[in-house]
Amino acid sequence: MTVFGRRVGPAQLGTPAVLQGLPRLPWVWGLVGAVALIAAATVGVLAGPVHIGVGTVIQTLIAPIPWFGHRTLAADSSQASILWSLRFPRVVLGAIVGGMLATAGAAYQGVFRNPLADPYLLGAAAGANLGATLAIAFAPGSSLIGVNVVPLAGFAGAAAAVAGAYVLGRTVTGLRNATGLILAGVAIAAFLNAVQTYIQQSQPSTIRQVYSWILGRLVTAGWDGVWLVLPYVAISIVVIFLHRRLLDALSVGEEEVNSLGISARRVRLIVVVAATLGTAAAVAIAGTIAFVGIIVPHTIRLLVGRSYRVVIPLSILFGAAFLVLADTAARTVAAPAELPIGVITALVGAPFFIVVMRSTRAAEL
Amino acid sequence: MSEVVLSGVSIAYESDVVVSDFSLNIGSGEWIALIGPNGAGKTSILRAISRLVAYTGEIRIGNAAVTELGGRELARLVAMVLQSPHVPAGMTVSQYVLLGRSPHLTYFGKEGRRDQGIVAGILERLSLERLAARPVEHLSGGERQRAAIARALAQQAPVLLVDEPTSSLDVGRQQDVLELIDGLRAEQGLTVIAAMHDLTLAGQYADRLALLVAGKLVAVGAPSEVLTEPAIADHYQAQVRVLQMNGSGRAVIPVRAHAASKSEDLGEGV
Numbered sequence: 208m209t210v211f212g213r214r215v216g217p218a219q220l221g222t223p224a225v226l227q228g229l230p231r232l233p234w235v236w237g238l239v240g241a242v243a244l245i246a247a248a249t250v251g252v253l254a255g256p257v258h259i260g261v262g263t264v265i266q267t268l269i270a271p272i273p274w275f276g277h278r279t280l281a282a283d284s285s286q287a288s289i290l291w292s293l294r295f296p297r298v299v300l301g302a303i304v305g306g307m308l309a310t311a312g313a314a315y316q317g318v319f320r321n322p323l324a325d326p327y328l329l330g331a332a333a334g335a336n337l338g339a340t341l342a343i344a345f346a347p348g349s350s351l352i353g354v355n356v357v358p359l360a361g362f363a364g365a366a367a368a369v370a371g372a373y374v375l376g377r378t379v380t381g382l383r384n385a386t387g388l389i390l391a392g393v394a395i396a397a398f399l400n401a402v403q404t405y406i407q408q409s410q411p412s413t414i415r416q417v418y419s420w421i422l423g424r425l426v427t428a429g430w431d432g433v434w435l436v437l438p439y440v441a442i443s444i445v446v447i448f449l450h451r452r453l454l455d456a457l458s459v460g461e462e463e464v465n466s467l468g469i470s471a472r473r474v475r476l477i478v479v480v481a482a483t484l485g486t487a488a489a490v491a492i493a494g495t496i497a498f499v500g501i502i503v504p505h506t507i508r509l510l511v512g513r514s515y516r517v518v519i520p521l522s523i524l525f526g527a528a529f530l531v532l533a534d535t536a537a538r539t540v541a542a543p544a545e546l547p548i549g550v551i552t553a554l555v556g557a558p559f560f561i562v563v564m565r566s567t568r569a570a571e572l
Numbered sequence: 573m574s575e576v577v578l579s580g581v582s583i584a585y586e587s588d589v590v591v592s593d594f595s596l597n598i599g600s601g602e603w604i605a606l607i608g609p610n611g612a613g614k615t616s617i618l619r620a621i622s623r624l625v626a627y628t629g630e631i632r633i634g635n636a637a638v639t640e641l642g643g644r645e646l647a648r649l650v651a652m653v654l655q656s657p658h659v660p661a662g663m664t665v666s667q668y669v670l671l672g673r674s675p676h677l678t679y680f681g682k683e684g685r686r687d688q689g690i691v692a693g694i695l696e697r698l699s700l701e702r703l704a705a706r707p708v709e710h711l712s713g714g715e716r717q718r719a720a721i722a723r724a725l726a727q728q729a730p731v732l733l734v735d736e737p738t739s740s741l742d743v744g745r746q747q748d749v750l751e752l753i754d755g756l757r758a759e760q761g762l763t764v765i766a767a768m769h770d771l772t773l774a775g776q777y778a779d780r781l782a783l784l785v786a787g788k789l790v791a792v793g794a795p796s797e798v799l800t801e802p803a804i805a806d807h808y809q810a811q812v813r814v815l816q817m818n819g820s821g822r823a824v825i826p827v828r829a830h831a832a833s834k835s836e837d838l839g840e841g842v
Contacts (some may be wrong), residue, residue, distance in 0.1 A: 225692065226666050226670075226688040226689075226691055226692045226695075226704065227666060227701075227704040227705040228664035228665060228666035228667065228704045228705030228706070229664070229666050229667060229670070229688070230664075230667060449680045450680075452677075452680075452681075452682060452683075453679075455663070455667065455671075456671055456674060458660035458661070458663065459657070459658050459660050459663075459668070459671060460657075460658035460660075462619075462624050462654065463654060463657060463658060465624060465643070466622050466624060466647065466650075466651075466652045466654075467647055467671060467672065467674040467675060467727070468642075468643040468644035468645075468646065468647030468648070468674055468675035469643070469674055470643055508662075512662070513661065513662035513663070514662075514663075514667065
């Protein structure tokens with residue numbers, strides 16, 4: 208047969224050859240992401256009501272290093288205290304939460320094949336808001352095993368809402384496709400939002416506190432918040448990262464991916480559980496910060512490429528950098544007052560995203 | 573080894589029975605075409621063999637029952653080309669075809685140089701190497717069909733299921749695709765099971781035709797036995813002339829009822 212030109216026998220099919228057109232993480236973008244994160248962290252550490260110089264920051268950072276740190280000049284102890292107890296943990300927390308929300312958003316968009324999916328799609332935000340509202344309204348100031356009850360309630364609410372959506376989705380459609388799960392998430396979120404609004408309105412004295420929680424902020428609770436979320440976020444990001452090939456595979460559609468020997472349902476379950484775990488931890492400590500999970504992955508898709516082998520690692524870096532910058536803006540533009548970080552992510556993020564969309568290949572979204 | 577045996581297979585979507593008590597033995601290296609009117613159950617049978625739909629009865633590939641195999645094991649035995657494959661946005665032809673290596677990878681596995689080499693060889697065989705770095709969505713219909721076949725070949729499965737391989741292709745591309753499948757069958761000893769709506773092409777390429785009507789097998793045999801005017805008139809409710817062509821099988825030609833007299837110049841039907 209000569210219709211397609213040269214004949215290549217099966218014996219030759221195994222011969223190695225260079226294959227063009229495979230997604231590779233462009234090292235330039237990896238570098239840009241790392242530099243962006245370092246730059247954002249630097250700005251975040253330097254910005255604040257008390258002026259602290261770069262030299263002091265570096266001295267303070269290396270001071271605890273054994274054999275090396277103690278030989279350098281000790282920084283002013285009050286400045287060191289500001290850095291260690293306020294600014295460093297806040298920047299680290301911002302990076303963790305931002306990286307997590309962006310990665311979870313990318314993962315949700317992959318498993319649901321839906322560009323509008325964000326980490327809150329299955330009711331995580333509504334559940335967290337309800338949990339936190341209940342804690343603020345009925346158990347103000349209380350703590351459980353030494354931890355403030357509000358983030359615990361937020362975490363439990365988010366996890367319970369997504370679990371509820373999953374169970375509901377399974378009973379309705381048997382999870383044959385993702386649509387049933389999304390609809391179940393919409394129903395659960397609507398219901399929980401209604402309950403949350405009712406409780407909020409019936410407890411007018413706590414409205415301000417509840418609103419501030421919902422709009423999101425990075426608490427200045429020192430390193431406790433970091434240690435609280437880090438294990439969940441680390442597990443979540445590692446699991447999602449390991450799924451980047453399978454997330455690419457899911458883009459060919461449910462039936463085709465199953466015919467390739469990959470269980471779309473299993474991939475979806477594992478990724479949703481992982482993303483929910485990390486998202487629940489992030490919203491528990493930082494409130495429901497909007498937009499990060501949508502604009503960061505989509506900006507990467509527009510600028511670099513759509514493969515999850517590129518989108519996932521870059522979402523971690525750029526999500527972290529973006530939220531550290533947004534938080535720095537939130538606590539400086541109206542100082543001494545602090546703006547909710549969700550306001551900044553939307554106010555700055557949305558126009559930026561529109562510019563990126565207009566100037567790139569938006570048709571490929 | 574790659575013999576496919578279906579015994580008493582029935583398929584239902586909820587309470588709608590679409591295939592009932594279907595039995596057929598397909599020999600290793602054979603090309604069998606499933607033909608029949610729309611809704612006869614051709615695609616459902618392909619879906620059952622690749623376990624995309626639940627069924628009763630038994631389907632065996634070689635020595636193994638399809639239900640006893642793991643997902644990856646099955647995908648190493650059976651590759652399927654869907655009628656209208658989903659075109660993922662922004663995915664290059666290389667990436668798309670490389671997905672066919674999934675059954676040979678572990679859950680968290682990554683394609684290695686060997687997988688890339690196999691895919692490069694397939695792209696060359698299918699004259700797709702020039703398009704390797706191009707997004708699948710930028711390809712023409714015929715090129716997309718070839719990319720879908722390339723992905724199935726990357727699975728290196730001995731059984732190839734093809735659902736309406738020529739729909740939406742022009743006559744030249746139809747021949748290209750069918751010649752390609754036939755050439756690969758000869759080279760690699762593939763067993764080909766294809767749902768086909770074009771009866772002439774089915775008769776030209778398949779060793780045997782299995783005629784399905786309303787989920788039941790009504791005839792199976794060589795094209796010369798199955799493609800007869802009475803059988804087609806009966807099962808398709810179509811007026812056709814079937815012409816024996818020298819060395820090129822049978823041509824099934826639709827005839828307009830009120831212009832039947834004009835068809836005399838088509839010659840003697842069979």
